[in-house]
Amino acid sequence: MIIRLVMLAELVAIAAALVMPENLRSWVFVAFVLATASMIVAIFPPVAALGLARLLRPGLVVVLATPAFLMALQAVPMPIGTLGNPIWATASTALNEPLAEIITVDTGATMFSLAQYCAVLAAALVTAVITLDRIRAAQVLHLLLSLTTIATALWFTKETTGAAGPDGSTLVVLGVLVSAATAIRAVDQLRRHRRPGTIVSAPLPALFAAIITMIVCVAALLIRANLAAVVAALLGSGLLLSVFAIRRWFLGLWGTAGVLAAAMIIFIATLTVIPLRTNTDPTIALSTSSQTATERMLQDVGPAGSGAGASTVLLPIYRDAGVSASRERPTAAAAIVIDMGWVFLCGVLICAVLGAGVLIWRSLSRAHDYIYPALGAAASIALMILAFADHGVLGLGASLSAAVLFGLAFGQSGPGAGRDALSLEAKEAPDRAADPVPASYPKFASALVTAWPRVTLMVLGITLIMQALWMVFPEWYLGGQSSSKIVSTATAWPNGISKPASIAAAREDLWIRGGSKPGANSASSADEQEATAPPVPSNTLARALRSSPLRGDIWLMLAAASKPSSPQPGTAAMLKMSYYTAPNDLDLLPLRVSVALATDAVVREPEFRDLIKRDVNLVVTHRPALRPALVSAYRSASADGRTYLESLISEQDPSYLDQVRARNFRQGSR
Known part of the structure; x- marks a missing residue:
């Protein structure tokens, strides 16, 4: 029952992020919902159910916490003459009061970006814990299928009226990948003989739903999305089909190498189809919209960036006079460079490529349910391409949807994941087969390792609650003041x-x-x-x-x-x-x-x-x-x-x- 409530909370948070405009109230709502989900998963499930300890190693936690640490560091006063932005020294002179030099040009923007990253991280980790059970994983996959179908239909409707948000093409591409993964899983179930005592969901309804979603997403993709989104969807789907082909017909080292080599050749050949903008910054080379102001911002970016979220604040300054800021949005890659610097973008790309490689390897080494890690690898490739084409990857709704997808992929990529009928809310007895700590370990070390996921989720939930209170406090403050004191x-x-x-x-x-x-x-x-x-x-x-x-x-x-x-x-x-x-x-x-x-x-x-x-x-x-x-x-x-x-x-x-x-x-x- 608890896990169902957590799944419902995640669904409500993503739906709210997709439907509601990105304003203060939607951010606070999403933060509170995901914080509650993190706290519930950290407190109530038994230790054995938190098999995420096999995946959530301390090294991975450090990698996941690094972006949050860098964002927080951008809002910390810097020694004079180092990485601090010079705008603070100029503002200090104008205000005639001392102001500390910091990296970011807008601390509010950086804090909101940090809150979004924490929300995305919470959605991914909570999903990873839930989907350690193969039944829950299938349910999450079907929820993603329904969610992307509805989101694509809403985006297409808004796009025809010119009121669509920036994350539409990202959701459409994710819908294509999720529908392809669902169809492959259903075909696998139809061809595989049922084993005694194995619980297998009915594949035909899932197959029909996947076909409907594929039709809706492909239609929206071909009618409204740009060529880069089409290529990203094709490459991601091609990777899923490659894994399926290896599993069905090309077993063995040489067969796997041959299929992967062919996929790599097709990948490189497909990339040449995308029209590249020459004589411009690589981060906006795939964009089809005007990026004049973005190019100016990229020329002035420092090694540590201008602060997370600063690209949105700086855009009105760099755009031409009289041009609406909504007509131009930096691509996700360009926004990351402006906000965090080139080194950070290179680190993100390296982690994405390594993560895709790990997921492919785990997909090929699993006995069953290999489609989940393959879906995560396909999404990594597709989102990397989209990051250089538009801004949608950084949207709140799209980023939360991608986080749930990656959480599903990593949750089902471990060697002990995917067991039949593992109930996270009812199984109280420890399962030694799922215990990530050998019996020879000291009790203290065993308790520390098994408690590691709990502590991580608990800290993340508390952080989200504090960020939500930080965001909502000014509104409460204004609600208690008279209009004569605080005016528009x-x-x-x-x-x-x-x-x-x-x-x-x-x-x-x-x-x-x-x-x-x-x-x-x-x-x-x-x-x-x-x-x-x-x-x-x-x-x-x-x-x-x-x-x-x-x-x-x-x-x-x-x-x-x-x-x-x-x-x-x-x-x-x-x-x-x-x-x-x-x-x-x-x-x-x-x-x-x-x-x-x-x-x-x-x-x-x-x-x-x-x-x-x-x-x-x-x-x-x-x-x-x-x-x-x-x-x-x-x-x-x-x-x-x-x-x-x-x-x-x-x-x-x-x-x-x-x-x-x-x-x-x-x-x-x-």
Whole structure:
């Protein structure tokens, strides 16, 4: 009963990740569900049921914990002049307070990425424990089959309306592989004679379901997915068929070598079919979408990366002005390089290749149920190809689905896995055949080894609970505050200032955001909005900058808080940070031009004059809808600011300068 509840919890978590948008509530829900599942599996099953100790060796635990350790290390203060990102020194000067240099440019983004990795790891380990029983393994495989079918159908429906998420092609490829594995397993069962006392599930319903899933996924793959996804699905399915052929007809060393050599030749030949983008970074060579901003980010990446999750935060800064950030998403490989560095990506690829090799070897050495480790190897190959083509592998729903698949593969890859009728929740007596510790071992060593999986799952569950509380605490805090103390960023300042499109910045934004963002009104007067807006505490805004100095909207709000008649010493520095951290955010442009032109010290500085000129030229020549904002900036500008604005407008459109003066005169006479 307990294991059924755990399986249901995993299914609910993955379904929620696939259906719900990736926001704070969905992350918290998934974290709590998987944390509960980890704690249940760690506490209730008997020691004998935790045969995962044969797979979860200390060395493997170290490998799995390394990414989490590196992510946490990115948020730890670094010695001056080492790997710390220079943005923190610049922000420290602008805020006039000491800030420790750290690797990541956004601690909130890194913490959210760490939470996602812990959730993925928990899903994989819990699945591995559950699927030590072959009956449970078959049930998990069928659940994955149903889940990928429904997810593919939903993705295809959303794709036709243009509202599909980034992880659709990954789920479709996983659906093709799961359906192929289910079909092969069903065919094996049909051809194999039943042994006395062996429990074998009915293969025909599973075969029909696999055929239906294959039809749905292949149709979606050919109609909507890119060529790289098609090749990934073909190669993964080819690997499954190769293992099936070796098991059925090519037993022996030479037969196995021949089939694997043929598969390798087909693999290399198939890769040549994918159109590669030449003269570009290898991590985006398979992408068919525009990757202009991604290329710029890759050129500036450091050896330790910019912090986990930083690619999403940096994308609005590197994209062209006026281009929606949703039109470009870095590939998964490029995002890993930007976030963690090239060395980390190479390590991931090496581990994926070695893991695929181990799974293939274990699949060929098993007596029965060889299709599970073969499925894991096929998924490793397919996901590596997809990582260089799109971003879907890093999506929450796709990553959790892949984690369950790999947990199933490793759970059924051990020499003692796959025994008939092993009930994890009912078998209380120790099974010496499944005991990973020899009888000659001391009792302390035996207890330590058998308790190792329990401790790992317990620590992982506690970590997820703490991360969920860390994410949900700001929302509870805001729920207990009045709207007069914590106000919306959009309503507090002109023109509905927006934050960079990053889910990772959600936690910091919760401290300053108490309502929904209204639509921007570029034609409204900045003075009128500022007069009716309640003040935002500067210490509240500075708190967000201490964890994410790339918040150009907050830098602008702090600069605007200084009165033009008596500007603060750091006003120019904060305004400059706004220009450099949000150069292409059109929502900030009206207020930024108004603040810059209202301060004589800013207008007289050559660097600011170039920045102001860029914004004004962008409005006059490319964004006519924002032209009314120049009238508001002209009204609030200082004498030098008006003169400079008139010269800029006259260079681009002299006729519009007359309109600006006329509108200013009419508004001033009212």
